[in-house]
Amino acid sequence: MTSTTPQPLGTNRPQSTDVHRLEVVHVERDTYTVDVRGHRLQVDQPPEAGGTDTAPTPTELFAASLATCVAFYAGRYLHRHGLPRAGLRVRTEFTMSTDGPARVAALRVVIEPPPELPEQRRAGLLAVASHCTVHNTLHQPPETAIELAP
Incomplete structure (x- = not known):
């Protein structure tokens, strides 16, 4: 019998039933x-x-995923606190490793908050934005499997 349900990659981490x-x-x-x-x-x-x-290259999309995730979380923080999102920007730069294997060696993300952001909200914005899903995933990498279809 052939199953179309994805098999768990391992038992070290909880498995989500919400497969994307x-x-x-x-x-x-x-x-x-x-x-x-x-x-x-x-x-x-x-x-x-x-x-x-x-x-864009796949690597540029990888960096863009982090930048847009940070922007989304920052925007939600601003909205939740009744602050304008107009002017919110996120800049990202990355460098590639000079040794093997091919990979991103460093990512830098800079959040430019809206000009009206009160000083007392800056730390909160940074804390929330730095815990976006993509950033969390980079800090706790998922188990990954690359395989050939039968």
Whole structure:
């Protein structure tokens, strides 16, 4: 009997029953399309890496995931405290490791709060934003399995 239910990756961490799925399909050369809940994104590589530069790289999307998660949590904090979100910005930069394996070596995220943010709310904004889901995941990495379909 074949099961379509995902099997747990391990027993070290609690397993969620809320499974999120997405699919990546090759388009051409180094361009791929990602379908997420009916939304379509593309990834590509810059010309110097063999791509056509039609979209961000997967690594750039990785950094963007952290930045947008931080922005979302910061925005929710502001909203919850009746403060405007207008002017909220998050800047992110990353560097790649110079030794193997290929990976991001460092990420820096800077939150630019709205100009009207009272001084007494700055620490709270930083505390909430720095506990976003993506940041938490980086600090407690998930068990990951990469496998070939039968």
